[in-house]
Structure formats: C-alpha cells, structure tokens
Amino acid sequence: MEHVAESQRLEKFVYDDDITRKFVFATVLWGIVGMLVGLIVAFQLVLPWLNLEIEWLTFGRLRPLHTNAVIFAFACNAVFAGMYYSSQRLLKTRMFSDMMSRIHFWGWQLIIVIAAITLPLGITQSKEYAELEWWVDLLITAVWVIFSINFFLTIRIRRERHLYVAIWFYIASLIAVAMLHLFNNLVIPVSLTKSYPIYSGVQDAFMQWWYGHNAVAFVLTTPFLGMMYYFMPKAAERPVYSYRLSILHFWTLIFLYIWAGPHHLHYTALPGWASTLGMVFSIMLWMPSWGGMINGLLTLRGAWHKVARDPVLKFMVVAITFYGMSTFEGPLLSIKSVNALGHYTDWIIGHVHNGTLGWNGFLAFGMVYWLMPRLFQNTIWKPQWVELHFWIGTIGILLYIVSMYVAGITQGLMWRAFDPKTGLLAYPDFVDTVMNIRYFYWGRALGGTLYLTGAILCGINLYMTWATRTKKEYDEEIQEAPALQNIHFGEMKTPSRLRERGAHVADIAYKIEALIQLYWHRKWERLPLTLTVMVVIAVGSASLFEIIPTFAIKSNVPKIASVKPYTPLELAGRDIYVSEGCYNCHSQMVRPMRAETERYNFPTVDPNASFASQSYSKPGEFIYDHPFQWGSRRIGPDLHREGGRRTDDWHYKHMMNPRGTQGEVLVENSIMPPYPWLAHKPTDFSILPKKIWAMRLLGVPYTLEQEKTSIQHAKAQAKEIADRIRMKGIPGKHEDKQIIALIAYLQRLGTDILKEYQNNRM
Amino acid sequence: MHHHSTTEIVEEFTEPSYDKLLDHEYDGIREYDNPLPGWWKNLFYLSILFAFGYWGYYHFGGSALSVQQIHALEVAQANAEMKQRRGKDFEKNLANDFQKIVGNPQSIAKGKEAYTKNGCLACHRPDGGGLIGPNLTDRFWIFGPQPVQIYKAISNGGRPNKGMEAWGKKIAPDDIKALVAYVISLRGTNPPNPKKPEPDETPFP
Numbered sequence: 001m002e003h004v005a006e007s008q009r010l011e012k013f014v015y016d017d018d019i020t021r022k023f024v025f026a027t028v029l030w031g032i033v034g035m036l037v038g039l040i041v042a043f044q045l046v047l048p049w050l051n052l053e054i055e056w057l058t059f060g061r062l063r064p065l066h067t068n069a070v071i072f073a074f075a076c077n078a079v080f081a082g083m084y085y086s087s088q089r090l091l092k093t094r095m096f097s098d099m100m101s102r103i104h105f106w107g108w109q110l111i112i113v114i115a116a117i118t119l120p121l122g123i124t125q126s127k128e129y130a131e132l133e134w135w136v137d138l139l140i141t142a143v144w145v146i147f148s149i150n151f152f153l154t155i156r157i158r159r160e161r162h163l164y165v166a167i168w169f170y171i172a173s174l175i176a177v178a179m180l181h182l183f184n185n186l187v188i189p190v191s192l193t194k195s196y197p198i199y200s201g202v203q204d205a206f207m208q209w210w211y212g213h214n215a216v217a218f219v220l221t222t223p224f225l226g227m228m229y230y231f232m233p234k235a236a237e238r239p240v241y242s243y244r245l246s247i248l249h250f251w252t253l254i255f256l257y258i259w260a261g262p263h264h265l266h267y268t269a270l271p272g273w274a275s276t277l278g279m280v281f282s283i284m285l286w287m288p289s290w291g292g293m294i295n296g297l298l299t300l301r302g303a304w305h306k307v308a309r310d311p312v313l314k315f316m317v318v319a320i321t322f323y324g325m326s327t328f329e330g331p332l333l334s335i336k337s338v339n340a341l342g343h344y345t346d347w348i349i350g351h352v353h354n355g356t357l358g359w360n361g362f363l364a365f366g367m368v369y370w371l372m373p374r375l376f377q378n379t380i381w382k383p384q385w386v387e388l389h390f391w392i393g394t395i396g397i398l399l400y401i402v403s404m405y406v407a408g409i410t411q412g413l414m415w416r417a418f419d420p421k422t423g424l425l426a427y428p429d430f431v432d433t434v435m436n437i438r439y440f441y442w443g444r445a446l447g448g449t450l451y452l453t454g455a456i457l458c459g460i461n462l463y464m465t466w467a468t469r470t471k472k473e474y475d476e477e478i479q480e481a482p483a484l485q486n487i488h489f490g491e492m493k494t495p496s497r498l499r500e501r502g503a504h505v506a507d508i509a510y511k512i513e514a515l516i517q518l519y520w521h522r523k524w525e526r527l528p529l530t531l532t533v534m535v536v537i538a539v540g541s542a543s544l545f546e547i548i549p550t551f552a553i554k555s556n557v558p559k560i561a562s563v564k565p566y567t568p569l570e571l572a573g574r575d576i577y578v579s580e581g582c583y584n585c586h587s588q589m590v591r592p593m594r595a596e597t598e599r600y601n602f603p604t605v606d607p608n609a610s611f612a613s614q615s616y617s618k619p620g621e622f623i624y625d626h627p628f629q630w631g632s633r634r635i636g637p638d639l640h641r642e643g644g645r646r647t648d649d650w651h652y653k654h655m656m657n658p659r660g661t662q663g664e665v666l667v668e669n670s671i672m673p674p675y676p677w678l679a680h681k682p683t684d685f686s687i688l689p690k691k692i693w694a695m696r697l698l699g700v701p702y703t704l705e706q707e708k709t710s711i712q713h714a715k716a717q718a719k720e721i722a723d724r725i726r727m728k729g730i731p732g733k734h735e736d737k738q739i740i741a742l743i744a745y746l747q748r749l750g751t752d753i754l755k756e757y758q759n760n761r762m
Numbered sequence: 763m764h765h766h767s768t769t770e771i772v773e774e775f776t777e778p779s780y781d782k783l784l785d786h787e788y789d790g791i792r793e794y795d796n797p798l799p800g801w802w803k804n805l806f807y808l809s810i811l812f813a814f815g816y817w818g819y820y821h822f823g824g825s826a827l828s829v830q831q832i833h834a835l836e837v838a839q840a841n842a843e844m845k846q847r848r849g850k851d852f853e854k855n856l857a858n859d860f861q862k863i864v865g866n867p868q869s870i871a872k873g874k875e876a877y878t879k880n881g882c883l884a885c886h887r888p889d890g891g892g893l894i895g896p897n898l899t900d901r902f903w904i905f906g907p908q909p910v911q912i913y914k915a916i917s918n919g920g921r922p923n924k925g926m927e928a929w930g931k932k933i934a935p936d937d938i939k940a941l942v943a944y945v946i947s948l949r950g951t952n953p954p955n956p957k958k959p960e961p962d963e964t965p966f967p
Contacts, residue, residue: 089789164788230791239792243784248798252806272828276820280813287806294799336829419934423844428932429881592833594840603927604919613837616830644922650885650894664893665884728894751922 011159011483014476015088019101021375023081024368025466026109028459030077031364033116034069035452041066042445044673045635046438051673056120058673060581064131065119070356071129071219073112078364079223080104080147083170085371086230087151090167091158092481100150107143111136122579123193126627127208129215130184134195137185144181148174155528159481162525165246169226171532172254176218176539184211188694191687194575196694201622202269202557205630206262206550210543213261220360222254225292228320231367232296235312241298247521249291254535256285258542263334266343267591268630269619271556275336277546282334289327296320311386315366318394322358326351341416344587344634346437346444347408350401357397357451365389365458372465377474381464389454389461396450403443411437416595425598430637431669560620562756565700566748568688568710569717573745575691576683576738577629580675587631588640588749592616600638602754603645611757615641621753624700636672643751648721649728651743652679678739683718685711685736717744848935860909863943873944876937885925890948892957894925899948902959907966912942 044050044059051058084101088094095101114136118124124131132140151174155167163171184207187195199207233240240246262270262278297320300307307313329351333342342348369386373379380386414433417426427433498505498513514520524531550556566574577583590600597615605612617640622628646654653666655675660666688710692702706713715735721743722735734740782795820826827835849855863869877883885895896904905915916938920926929938959965 086789092789160788162786162788164791230789233791234789239783239794241794242796242798243793244795245798245802246793267829273821276817280816284806284809284813286809287802290802294802298796422934423840423847424934425932592830594833594836597833597837598931601928601931604922604924605928606918607928607930613834613841616833645925645927647894647925650925653894660884664887665881667884668881 009482010480013094013479013481015085015479016095016098016101017085017375017474017476019095019098019105020081020085020371021466022105023077023084024371024375025462026105027074027077027081027364028368028455028462030069030073030112031361032452032455032459034066034074035448035455037062037069038066039445039448039452042441042448045671046441046445048671048673053674053676055122055580055675055677058580058675060584060673061120061122061124063584064124064128064581065116067129068115068119068131069112071215072115075220075224075356075360075364076108078360078367079173079219079227080108081371082227082231082367083151083223086166086227087154087170090160090164090230091154092160092479093154093158096150096153096157100146104143104147104150107139107146111139111143114139118193121193122581124579124581125185125187125195125197126578126581126583126629127184127197127204128212128632130181130208130211133193134185134187134189135192137181137187140181141178144174144178148178152528152532159484161484162522163528163531164229165240165243165250166226166229168250168525168531168535169222169229171528172250172535172539173218173223173226175532175535176214176222176254176258179539179543180211180214180218184208188697190690190694194687194691196626196691196698198626198698200624200626200698200700201628202271202619203550204626204628205265205268205622206270206274207547208628209264210258210261210546213264214258216355217254217257220355221257221289224323224360224363225253227367228292228296228316228363231363231370232316232320233299235310235316235366235370236300236303236306238299238301238303241295241301244518245291245295247518249288249295251538252288253285253291255538255542256281256288258539259546260285260334262546263339264632265630266334266336266339267593268589269617269622271550271553271619274546274550279334279336279339283331286328286331289330290324293320293324293327296323311390312366312370314387314390315362315369318390319359319362319366322354322362322397326355326359329354340591340593341412342408343591344632345408345412345415346404346440346633347412348633350404350408353397353404354401357393357400361397361451361455362393365393365455368458368462372462376465376469377471378465378469381461381468385457385461389457392450392457393454396447396452396454398447399450400444400447403440403447407437407440407444410440415599416593418595425595428599430599431667434635434671435669557619557623559623560618560753560756562754562759563621563623563752565624565695565702567713567717567744568692568706569683569714569741569744570748571691571695571745572683572685572688572714573738573741573743574629576678576742577745578627582639583629583631585631585633585635585672586637586639587634588617588638589630590616590638590640590750596638600641602641603643605754609757614757615750617750618753621750624695626695626698626700636670639746640750643747643749647728648743648747649725649730651746652725652730652734652739655679655739655742675739678742679732679734679737681738682736683714683738683741685714688714714741852935856910856913859939860913860942863939864909864946866943869940869943870947872937873940873942873947876933876941877944880929880933880937880941882941887953887957889953890945890951891953891955896960896963897957898945899951899953899956900959901949901966902963903966904960904963906964909942909946912945913938916941 040050041059041062055061084095115132118133118136119131123133125133151170155163186198188198189195197204229240229246259281260278262274263282266275266279297317300317307317333339333348333351369380411433414427414436418424419426496510496513498510524534590596597613600615602612602615650666653660653664655678657674658667658670658672689707692707692710696702696707718735718740721740722733725734780796784793784795786793885893886898887893890898892898896902901907904920905911915926916933917928917930919928933941
C-alpha cells in the first residue's frame with residue numbers, strides 16, 4: 001500500500017479550529033449557567049422561600065431548564081467541540097462546509113436561548129429532556145440535519161481510508177439522536193405555546209423513556225466515548241488498549257442500550273413483559289459499557305506516572321472511573337427489586353449526577369484543558385487552577401452523590417416502613433420523610449457549590465488564556481496528505497497468521513480466521529455507508545421490537561368503562577399542571593406495593609370494601625392522558641389518588657401557601673413553593689374548542705357538540721367550584737382564574753375507576 | 763512448510779499475544795490488538811444467560827406471578843395479620859371499649875396529642891371550632907355523635923371531595939379511640955368564632 005501512497009500527490013489543507021474555539025467557549029459558558037440553575041433548584045429544596053413567589057423562578061419551571069441546559073447546552077456543546085476537533089484530524093480533512101459548521105453553531109446557541117426563555121415561561125411538553133415545544137423541536141431538527149449533512153460529507157471527502165472507533169461512535173450518536181428526537185416529539189400543535197403528543201398514557205410513557213434512556217445513551221455516552229477514544233490516547237500518548245474490544249463493545253453497546261428504556265417504568269402500569277425486557281437488557285449492557293472503561297483505563301498502562309503530573313489525565317481518569325461506577329449502578333438499579341426501593345427517590349438523582357458530573361463533566365473539562373493551549377496557542381493562564389479545579393470538583397461530586405445516596409435510600413426505606421406493632425405505615429405523613437433528608441439536601445447543595453466553583457475557575461482560565469494570547473492571528477498549520485484512492489478491499493492483502501505460518505488448511509479455516517480476527521470489520525470501517533446502515537439496523541431493529549408490541553397488542557392497555565375524557569375545564573387545568581411542571585415533584589403512579597396502596601389509598605372508601613386495596617394505577621386509567629404525567633421523582637407525594645381527598649378550598653389555600661398561615665397550618669414543613677399567580681391569572685377559555693378538536697383528532701371520544709360547547713361547559717363548571725370556595729369564606733371572584741381549572745383537574749385525578757368498582761359491587 | 767494439526771491451529775488463536783500494535787494509525791493514535799479480558803467475556807456471557815433465565819423463570823416458569831398478583835398476596839397476608847393483631851371481635855367490642863375511654867382524662871390527653879400529631883387541627887382548628895372541616899364542638903354531626911360513629915368517621919373517612927380521608931390507614935386503633943375521647947371532650951366548649959354547621963349536618967340533642 002505504501003508505494004501507492006508515495007506515488008500520490010500530497011494535498012495541502014488546514015483544519016478549522018475556529019469552530020472548535022466557538023464550541024469550547026459555549027461549553028464552558030452554558031456549563032456555568034446550567035450548573036448555576038441546578039444549584040438554585042438545589043437550594044430551593046432546602047430554602048423554599050428562594051422560589052421568591054415568582055412564577056418564572058419556581059422549581060417546577062427551573063428544574064427542566066437545569067436539565068436542558070446541562071444536557072443540551074453544556075454536554076452537547078462539549079460534544080460538538082470534541083467532534084469538530086477530532087473528526088477533522090481523524091479524517092484528515094477540513095470540515096466539508098465552514099458555513100454549515102457555523103449554521104450549526106449559531107443555530108444551536110439560538111435554540112439554547114429559546115429554551116432559556118420558554119421553559120421559565122411554562123411553555124413545555126413536559127416530557128423529560130424533551131420539554132421544548134413543537135416549533136423549537138423543528139428548529140432542532142433543522143440544525144441537526146445540517147450538522148449531520150456536514151459531518152457525513154466530511155467523511156466523504158476524507159483522506160483517511162479507515163474510520164477510527166471515535167467516528168463510529170459519532171455516527172451512532174448522530175443517527176440515534178435524530179431517531180429519538182423525531183419519534184418522541186410527534187405532537188399535534190394547538191398554539192405556539194401548546195401541543196399534545198400523539199401518544200397517551202402507557203404508550204406515551206413508553207416512548208418517553210425509550211427516548212429519555214437513550215438520550216443518556218446517545219447524547220451522554222456514545223459521543224463521550226468517541227471523545228475518550230481520541231483525547232485519552234492523545235493526552236496519555238499511549239496506544240489504545242484493544243482494537244477488538246472497541247469493536248465488540250461498540251456494537252453490543254448501541255444494540256443493547258436501545259432496549260433498556262422500560263427499566264424507568266418498573267412497577268408502573270407498563271406491561272410486565274416490557275418491564276422485564278428493560279431489566280434484562282440493562283444487565284446485559286453492563287459489560288459492553290465496561291468495555292469502554294477498560295479500553296480507557298488500560299490505555300494508561302505504562303503512563304500512570306503521567307497521571308500524577310498531568311491534571312488533564314486526572315480529569316479523564318476520574319471521568320472514566322465514574323463512567324464505570326454509573327454503568328454498574330445502572331444495571332443494579334434496573335433490577336426490579338432494587339428499583340422498587342430506589343425509584344422516585346434521590347438515589348436516582350445521585351446516580352444521574354454520578355454519570356453527569358463525573359463522566360460527562362470531567363471528560364468535558366479534561367478535554368477543554370487539553371485543547372486550551374492548542375486552540376489559543378498560548379500557555380494556560382493559571383495552570384495551578386486546573387489542578388485546583390480537579391480537586392474541588394472531585395470533592396464536590398463525592399459530597400453530592402453520597403448525600404443523594406443516603407437521602408434516597410433513607411426516603412425509600414421510610415416510604416415502605418410499617419410499624420410492626422400497629423401494622424400501619426410507620427411514616428404516614430409524607431412530609432416527615434422529607435424532613436428526614438433535609439441535611440443531605442444541604443450536603444448536595446454544598447457539593448454542587450464546589451462543583452460550580454470549579455467550573456467558574458475553568459471559565460476564568462479559559463477567558464484569560466484567550467485574552468492573554470500573544471498572536472492576533474492564529475498560526476494555521478498546513479497539513480499534507482494524499483487524496484483517498486479507490487483501492488478495492490479485495491486487493492488488499494489480508495493479514496493471516498495461518499498464511500504466515502504456511503499452514504495447510506482448508507479454505508474455510510481462512511474464513512474462520514478472518515471472522516475471529518474481526519477482519520470483516522476492517523472492511524466496514526472503509527465503507528461509511530455500510531457502517532451507517534448497520535448502525536441504523538442495530539438501533540432501529542431493537543426499537544421496533546419493543547415499540548410495535550406496545551402499540552399493537554390491545555391487552556397491554558385494557559379499557560375501563562368508567563374512565564371518561566376530562567371535562568374541558570379539567571383539561572385546561574391539566575394543561576396548567578403540565579405548564580407549572582408539577583410532574584417534576586409529583587408522580588401520578590401508585591405502584592402495586594402495599595406500602596403504596598396504603599399511603600395512596602382511595603380516599604374515603606370503607607377499608608372493608610373488596611377493592612379498597614386496589615388503589616394502584618391501572619393502564620386503562622391513562623388512555624386520555626396526552627401527555628402522561630407519571631413523573632420520575634417524588635419530592636412531594638404521589639397525586640394519582642388525590643381526587644376527592646381534600647376540599648376545593650383546601651387546595652386553594654394550599655396553592656396560595658402550602659404551609660398555611662399562622663392561624664391555619666396546612667402542611668407544616670412543606671417545601672412546596674406557593675403559586676399565588678394562579679389566583680389572578682385568567683384561564684384561557686377561548687382556546688378550549690381547539691384543544692378539544694386536537695384531542696378528537698387523537699382519538700379521545702369527545703363529540704363535535706362537546707367541542708362546540710366546551711367554553712360554556714368549562715365556565716359553568718368553573719362557576720360551581722368558585723361558588724363552593726366562596727361559600728367557604730374565600731373572598732374574590734375566581735371563576736375565570738387558573739386556580740379553579742387546576743382544582744377541577746386535581747379533584748378528578750384517579751377517581752373514575754372508583755365508579756367502576758362501585759358499579760360492579762352493586 | 764509443514765502440515766498444521768488442529769490443536770496447533772486452536773493454540774494459534776487462544777494463545778494470548780499481548781501488546782501487538784496494529785499497523786494503522788489515526789492522527790498519531792495507534793491501537794493494540796489485545797485480546798478481550800477473560801473476566802469481561804465471561805461476565806458478558808453470564809449476563810446473557812441470566813437474561814434468558816430470568817425471563818423464563820418469571821414469565822413462564824416457577825414464579826410466573828405478576829407484580830399485581832404478588833401485591834394481592836401481600837395485602838391478604840397483611841389483612842390476616844391485622845385481624846389477628848386487633849382480635850376477632852374488634853368491631854363488636856368497640857362500644858364496650860368506649861365506656862372506659864370516654865371521659866377518662868388519660869385517654870383525653872392521649873387523644874389531644876394525636877389530634878396535633880396527625881394534623882387534625884389543620885382542618886378542625888386547634889380548639890375544634892372548625893375551618894375546612896366541620897365544627898366539632900357543636901351538636902351538629904354528619905355521621906352521628908356516638909363514639910362508635912365518630913370512630914368510623916375517622917377510620918373510614920368522610921364523604922368524597924370533603925377532605926376527610928380514611929385515617930384508619932394511618933392512625934393506630936388505640937389512638938383513634940383516644941381521638942374520639944378527645945373530640946367528645948370538646949363538646950360544648952363554645953370556642954370563639956365557631957364554624958357554622960353545614961347544610962348536611964344533622965342536629966342531635
């Protein structure tokens with residue numbers, strides 16, 4: 001092959017590092033912003049007054065802003081920085097189009113700014129990490145398509161025949177994210193600020209966690225593995241430990257990951273088979289994940305002395321270690337009986353931050369520090385700060401995750417504890433379980449403060465390294481490489497140890513040798529299209545295997561005759577519930593466990609009734625829920641059996657001030673923020689016919705008559721509730737206010753099924 | 763050239779050859795062709811075996827019970843235990859029990875404590891004068907003024923949408939009995955600004 005290369009004329013080109021610089025700045029800037037919002041919400045949980053009674057700053061609206069900012073602004077910008085820097089070098093070419101690179105950059109930053117405005121305004125689809133409304137989703141799609149075209153065309157014009165493992169991971173990320181984003185965001189828009197997903201209830205939950213879990217896979221794992229495969233051997237100046245491990249863990253990882261989503265829905269109304277699939281695939285995913293860790297850590301063999309000196313390597317080693325821990329913890333938490341304890345608790349928050357602060361954050365920071373002198377052609381402004389950042393960051397992570405583990409497991413155990421003397425729940429008052437973990441909430445907030453401090457040090461260092469650069473114009477090193485030639489694979493000499501040894505064996509032996517030596521994969525690496533098609537098959541087939549039965553098998557969601565669509569006012573109230581982000585703290589999913597059916601029992605049902613213990617949520621109860629509101633965390637109690645538990649005026653007072661007043665204590669020690677604006681913001685009645693129209697389009701059995709009369713109907717129901725609370729001594733005219741619609745929804749929650757039971761009894 | 767035996771060929775592939783560099787290079791990055799770590803491979807195989815085993819066992823095999831069925835068994839067992847704990851004639855004995863409890867200062871003190879601890883005062887006011895919930899000091903009652911009737915109202919809860927939940931799930935029977943004693947002790951205390959009786963409350967003499 002060498003003589004061919006020699007005869008080839010060398011081509012000259014330069015890499016586009018300006019785009020990497022842009023993404024690096026964006027990474028650190030948005031990282032600080034996203035972590036700051038995270039810190040604010042962490043403090044809001046211990047100091048509820050920090051919600052400031054301002055609607056844009058309440059926990060329910062800021063928490064999605066935090067998750068979106070750190071995932072899509074911090075992590076994604078880091079991924080893009082890493083991808084643009086490494087791909088050009090691994091493919092020996094400048095990006096296909098500088099213009100497309102910049103459309104990608106500015107488009108993405110625009111999306112982030114839109115997210116930072118719309119989420120605090122309560123404009124949300126309420127699906128975790130897919131909160132942004134339909135038109136922002138379209139914008140994301142457009143930018144992603146431009147980015148993908150640019151990336152694939154860069155592969156096309158490459159000067160390196162084979163694609164390195166980092167590129168495989170990038171390809172998988174591009175393909176899978178596009179697929180996930182499209183299918184989880186299929187909605188019917190009602191206005192610029194509201195849409196309804198085409199799925200409902202169980203199916204919506206299934207699609208959401210297929211998406212949510214794989215966002216972790218293809219946004220926070222695969223591209224970061226790709227970056228690890230480039231920056232780790234670069235920084236350590238050591239060869240990658242094992243090529244064949246790369247191949248095996250890449251394919252098994254992307255194939256197995258896709259199936260594991262339902263482990264987010266154990267013990268819910270999801271069918272048992274799907275739950276089991278989610279669990280066993282998560283367990284099978286353990287070793288493929290660890291393949292990446294092994295390849296990362298063992299690459300350092302013979303270079304550990306460098307780790308002691310070089311903070312960049314320290315960041316990377318700790319990142320990979322946290323990757324190993326969280327990918328062990330993931331399968332552990334996916335085991336149903338472990339999940340029964342951990343789900344809805346802070347254990348999950350600890351697990352997530354183990355991965356994000358440790359793996360994503362530290363890999364990103366390690367990469368940024370490695371890039372800094374290279375991108376700005378200047379020494380790092382304060383090298384000792386890098387070391388400092390590493391240590392306070394590491395202590396911050398440990399403080400954070402240990403606090404969350406203790407808090408989560410404590411709360412999980414308290415929820416399920418029964419008093420052996422009385423046989424009743426040991427902690428029937430939910431707020432008692434919250435009070436017990438508040439010290440750990442402080443620990444988390446302190447850990448977060450340390451971590452953010454580190455990020456700020458990085459930001460200052462980055463800015464100063466740029467500001468103190470000596471060169472006005474960066475030197476652009478001219479690269480040389482021969483153009484790619486069309487060498488047919490068959491012409492290449494197949495390396496064969498059998499042939500080297502002169503073995504006399506049957507032809508089949510050579511074929512087996514090629515298979516075992518993964519030589520076929522060398523061929524795929526030469527053929528980006530083939531590789532891409534294989535990736536599509538791997539992630540697509542796995543998805544279809546789960547999605548088709550979930551939608552096709554009727555018995556997965558048995559209908560319940562007494563479950564009826566919401567009234568127009570309740571629907572309006574539900575949309576307020578969604579908009580305020582109530583699902584961030586309250587689940588609507590009573591699991592079939594005695595500790596739950598006791599705590600979240602049917603209110604006011606004779607305990608001797610045969611169905612009294614059947615209060616766990618049934619799939620058929622959610623068929624009109626577009627979107628589902630099962631939630632993923634119980635900072636407050638579950639609300640699925642809230643309907644009819646309390647009076648309308650209790651809800652009114654509780655929303656105005658959850659702790660009540662001095663003369664009238666409601667939930668002492670509650671950490672819920674007050675929602676005073678609900679009492680003066682008007683309900684939008686005029687949009688109701690359009691909402692009902694959209695629901696009818698989605699198959700919710702409203703009649704045309706109901707669509708036409710929805711406004712009158714809603715106003716009549718609102719008047720009833722408003723009259724009721726006025727009779728209870730709450731002054732003012734509330735019939736057209738949001739609070740009334742919300743109360744209507746809360747009082748309806750989970751009550752329909754009772755009619756079914758009572759009818760059957762009679 | 764000589765003929766290779768099968769064992770030699772097998773050895774060729776099983777023999778570890780560590781740190782053999784592959785001939786390709788990407789931007790200076792080289793790769794070893796190291797074999798997969800044995801423990802890694804074995805744990806991977808084991809996890810696949812486990813997956814099939816688990817699936818078979820829980821969906822077709824020995825313990826093919828759904829989580830809902832397991833829950834029903836747990837509830838049945840707990841109910842049986844509860845019956846045993848409370849004694850066979852718990853409900854029948856209630857009326858008798860109250861003869862000793864109502865008016866007993868110890869029971870009233872215990873009931874007062876339970877009244878605060880369980881948050882009754884949030885709806886009925888610390889002095890029982892009524893807020894969201896009805897006034898407990900007057901002669902108007904929804905479920906009747908008798909101790910057993912009050913016990914059942916607390917234990918089984920009130921009417922839907924009225925906020926009185928089935929406290930029997932959360933408060934032990936002895937505490938509910940004491941609560942009854944306390945509530946009865948409030949009768950006729952005439953606190954300031956009491957809540958007016960609601961239309962569905964029935965006056966008792």
